[in-house]
Amino acid sequence: MFSIYAILGVSLNLVVGYTGLVSVTQAAFYGIGAYxxxxxxxTAGFGFFSSMLIGAIVAGLxxxxxxxxxxxxxxxxxxxxxxxxNIIAYGIFMNWHSLTRGPLGIVAVPRPKIDLFGLxxxxxxxxxxxxxxxxxxALIYFLARFIAxxxxxxxxxxxxxxxKAIQVFGYNAFYFKLAIFVISAGMAAVAGSFFASYLRFTSxxxxxxxxxxxxxxxxxxxxxxxxxxxxxxxxxxxxxxxLMRFVGFPNEIAAEMxxxxxxxxxxxxxxxxxxxxxxxxxx
Amino acid sequence: xxxxxxxxxxxxxxxxxxxxxxxxxNLIYGATRFFNMAHGTVAIFGGxxxxxxxxxxxxxxxxxxxxxxxxxxxxxxxxDRIIYLPLRKRKASGMIMLVASIGVFTALQSLIxxxxxxxxxxxxxxxxxDRLYTIFGATIxxxxxYILIMAFIVAICLIIFLKYTIFGKAxxxxxxxxxxxxxxxxxxxxxxGLLFFIGSGIAAIGGIAVGFDTGLNPTMxxxxxxxxxxxxxxxxxxxxxxxxxxxxxxxxxxxxxxxxIPGEWQxxxxxxxxxIFLIFRPxxxxxx
Amino acid sequence: xxxxxxxxxxxxxxxxxxxxxxxxxxxxxxVVGIIxxxxxxxxxxxxxxxxxxxxxxxxVIFDDAEKLKKIKPxxxxxxxxxxxxxxxxxxxxxxxxxxxxxxxxxxxVFGSFFEVHKKYHLEEAEKMLQRVGLEAKKNQxxxxxSYGQRKLLEIARALLMKTEIYLFDEPFAGLFYxxxxxxxxxxxxxxxxxKTVILIEHNMDLxxxxxxxxxxxxxxxxxxxxxxxxxxxxxxxxEAYLGK
Numbered sequence: 100m101f102s103i104y105a106i107l108g109v110s111l112n113l114v115v116g117y118t119g120l121v122s123v124t125q126a127a128f129y130g131i132g133a134y135x136x137x138x139x140x141x142t143a144g145f146g147f148f149s150s151m152l153i154g155a156i157v158a159g160l161x162x163x164x165x166x167x168x169x170x171x172x173x174x175x176x177x178x179x180x181x182x183x184x185n186i187i188a189y190g191i192f193m194n195w196h197s198l199t200r201g202p203l204g205i206v207a208v209p210r211p212k213i214d215l216f217g218l219x220x221x222x223x224x225x226x227x228x229x230x231x232x233x234x235x236x237a238l239i240y241f242l243a244r245f246i247a248x249x250x251x252x253x254x255x256x257x258x259x260x261x262x263k264a265i266q267v268f269g270y271n272a273f274y275f276k277l278a279i280f281v282i283s284a285g286m287a288a289v290a291g292s293f294f295a296s297y298l299r300f301t302s303x304x305x306x307x308x309x310x311x312x313x314x315x316x317x318x319x320x321x322x323x324x325x326x327x328x329x330x331x332x333x334x335x336x337x338x339x340x341x342l343m344r345f346v347g348f349p350n351e352i353a354a355e356m357x358x359x360x361x362x363x364x365x366x367x368x369x370x371x372x373x374x375x376x377x378x379x380x381x382x
Numbered sequence: 383x384x385x386x387x388x389x390x391x392x393x394x395x396x397x398x399x400x401x402x403x404x405x406x407x408n409l410i411y412g413a414t415r416f417f418n419m420a421h422g423t424v425a426i427f428g429g430x431x432x433x434x435x436x437x438x439x440x441x442x443x444x445x446x447x448x449x450x451x452x453x454x455x456x457x458x459x460x461x462d463r464i465i466y467l468p469l470r471k472r473k474a475s476g477m478i479m480l481v482a483s484i485g486v487f488t489a490l491q492s493l494i495x496x497x498x499x500x501x502x503x504x505x506x507x508x509x510x511x512d513r514l515y516t517i518f519g520a521t522i523x524x525x526x527x528y529i530l531i532m533a534f535i536v537a538i539c540l541i542i543f544l545k546y547t548i549f550g551k552a553x554x555x556x557x558x559x560x561x562x563x564x565x566x567x568x569x570x571x572x573x574x575g576l577l578f579f580i581g582s583g584i585a586a587i588g589g590i591a592v593g594f595d596t597g598l599n600p601t602m603x604x605x606x607x608x609x610x611x612x613x614x615x616x617x618x619x620x621x622x623x624x625x626x627x628x629x630x631x632x633x634x635x636x637x638x639x640x641x642x643i644p645g646e647w648q649x650x651x652x653x654x655x656x657x658i659f660l661i662f663r664p665x666x667x668x669x670x
Numbered sequence: 671x672x673x674x675x676x677x678x679x680x681x682x683x684x685x686x687x688x689x690x691x692x693x694x695x696x697x698x699x700x701v702v703g704i705i706x707x708x709x710x711x712x713x714x715x716x717x718x719x720x721x722x723x724x725x726x727x728x729x730v731i732f733d734d735a736e737k738l739k740k741i742k743p744x745x746x747x748x749x750x751x752x753x754x755x756x757x758x759x760x761x762x763x764x765x766x767x768x769x770x771x772x773x774x775x776x777x778x779v780f781g782s783f784f785e786v787h788k789k790y791h792l793e794e795a796e797k798m799l800q801r802v803g804l805e806a807k808k809n810q811x812x813x814x815x816s817y818g819q820r821k822l823l824e825i826a827r828a829l830l831m832k833t834e835i836y837l838f839d840e841p842f843a844g845l846f847y848x849x850x851x852x853x854x855x856x857x858x859x860x861x862x863x864x865k866t867v868i869l870i871e872h873n874m875d876l877x878x879x880x881x882x883x884x885x886x887x888x889x890x891x892x893x894x895x896x897x898x899x900x901x902x903x904x905x906x907x908x909e910a911y912l913g914k
């Protein structure tokens with residue numbers, strides 16, 4: 100699970116930490132990836148990897164659309180609209196019964212299989228699955244790092260600092276913002292694909308607004324504009340419930356307790372350290 | 383069609399409830415310029431407190447409601463004091479405050495979930511005693527009438543208060559320009575604190591109203607808030623009158639859309655409408 | 671040869687006419703001063719030219735060729751214009767060298783992913799830092815620089831754009847003597863290279879020293895124009911400054 104959240108964290112950090120756009124839609128893309136993979140794998144009979152690819156592309160396209168709409172807004176309104184999209188996505192997951200089976204979700208999502216060059220791997224084995232996810236995490240992490248360190252990344256940071264000013268120097272910020280948003284959406288979808296495969300089913304309830312908020316908290320905690328920080332944030336996010344169980348909190352309220360802790364951490368962070376643990380950027 | 387009067391009535395009632403939230407949200411936004419994401423949850427916190435006293439402890443209904451309002455007001459005030467005020471002092475950006483309020487929202491909602499469970503709780507056990515009246519072919523319950531009356535009273539009070547008292551003038555001054563207000567000698571922090579108290583209290587009326595009308599559930603806070611924000615935006619952010627109008631426009635459209643759109647899709651559609659509205663008419667209906 | 675001609679330019683901010691029917695011609699290759707009392711519309715004029723603010727009516731003609739009624743900020747690079755800001759707009763949470771590199775790299779989304787001229791850019795940026803005396807601060811965050819250093823960095827950033835036209839909005843405000851010399855030197859160099867500089871300044875000595883031609887603005891329109899020495903002696907100009 101850590102790896103999945105790590106992927107999500109990295110993808111969001113690119114948008115929030117580097118480009119300065121506070122987006123609460125990530126769970127929507129996460130969900131799109133999950134659902135797309137599940138549906139395609141089941142109905143069209145494609146293998147996991149192809150489904151994941153298609154899922155990422157679908158998410159990217161939808162991200163393009165959403166990004167286009169979002170480009171009309173700034174700051175506060177931007178956030179509200181992202182919240183809106185998350186809720187719309189949830190509504191679709193929940194209500195478009197013919198496509199998503201609504202609240203029942205999609206079950207029996209297959210695990211990946213590789214049948215290449217005489218190498219036969221069936222990822223029903225959890226350990227093997229973990230290895231696979233870690234591989235993808237590494238891929239995405241390095242991709243993100245490449246982006247961040249490139250000239251493109253530098254432009255993103257400039258957009259974050261002063262969007263109007265960077266435009267004076269010849270950059271059309273609109274395209275850059277759109278591009279990174281789409282990339283981020285695709286990455287989140289990959290996480291979703293793995294999630295669906297890991298649990299072998301998907302349901303709308305995972306992709307709620309609160310999930311996006313959790314991902315956001317995770318990267319703020321770990322550090323904005325710092326990819327290693329996102330890994331750290333994901334690590335803490337996954338570790339926290341275990342820690343609390345250890346300390347003796349009853350299981351029934353574990354989820355809520357985790358959210359409370361996150362809420363409080365978020366507030367404390369804003370007051371004392373808006374850039375996060377390893378972050379390089381204050382909101 | 384027989385259903386139309388009922389829809390109109392429902393819209394008016396729903397509109398009043400949302401108006402509470404929209405107006406109070408605008409009140410706070412006007413002076414502080416940040417979107418308080420925790421506002422809705424504070425509102426239903428008030429509802430829950432009322433619920434606690436009324437249902438769990440069996441106290442008098444009116445007293446419980448008042449306690450709920452006060453509790454919410456107090457909570458809002460406390461949040462301002464310990465979180466938003468220090469941030470404002472540091473000239474924190476609007477984004478930081480917004481994210482902080484998201485944190486507050488998360489923690490508060492989860493807290494409510496722990497203490498009151500995620501199930502629906504209704505305040506309206508009095509449905510047994512609740513009289514039904516018929517107006518123009520539509521039914522309305524006694525509680526709903528109370529809600530309407532409350533909305534009316536609050537509206538009038540607020541308008542008078544803001545326009546004619548010194549406090550109201552100070553609030554307007556702060557909304558226009560906080561720095562200048564400070565220079566002129568207005569104690570902005572105290573007034574903003576009071577605004578949080580009043581605003582949260584008014585929102586709580588909405589929360590309690592919802593509790594009576596449909597029932598409470600922890601995630602309702604954000605839902606109400608988003609409706610409130612939509613109403614505020616439609617009517618014109620920062621304008622108290624606008625919030626009222628926006629609330630009713632919203633609920634009328636939402637209710638009448640039942641003719642074309644099945645119930646579960648309404649949330650999503652509401653947002654699509656809001657987004658379209660924001661794109662084409664961000665200033666809202668009232669010209670500022 | 672007029673590199674920029676402005677005709678009946680109007681900018682209205684909700685009832686306040688910041689720029690009111692302004693018409694003037696800016697000759698190529700000269701240092702042109704724009705002076706006037708506070709609120710006369712100088713900054714707004716420059717903002718209009720650089721696309722920061724929308725033109726309400728009127729037009730801007732570039733090089734006797736392009737007639738524009740709408741200017742978008744990212745288009746001014748193609749018009750060979752660059753600028754600095756009165757309030758200094760740097761990329762605060764980025765390093766000094768990054769602030770410079772970001773104006774050197776590819777402007778297209780795809781191009782910036784696969785930047786091929788990295789070494790060249792780095793060299794250019796470092797040379798510029800040396801020219802303005804900021805090499806020591808290369809890896810510092812922009813927000814940690816002193817006021818004067820920030821102004822220098824802004825100018826360095828503009829210089830790297832290598833455009834024909836430079837709009838400097840009060841570049842000397844608040845600078846100490848040594849830095850004033852550096853900036854004056856830069857403007858003189860630009861003039862030697864045949865570039866056009868539009869300079870908003872309040873310091874009359876500098877205007878006299880640096881500009882070839884001066885426009886005086888007042889209340890959004892042109893009050894007077896001419897050689898610096900003669901313009902500064904005009905009664906109407908002196909009255910505009912004192913009478914306000």
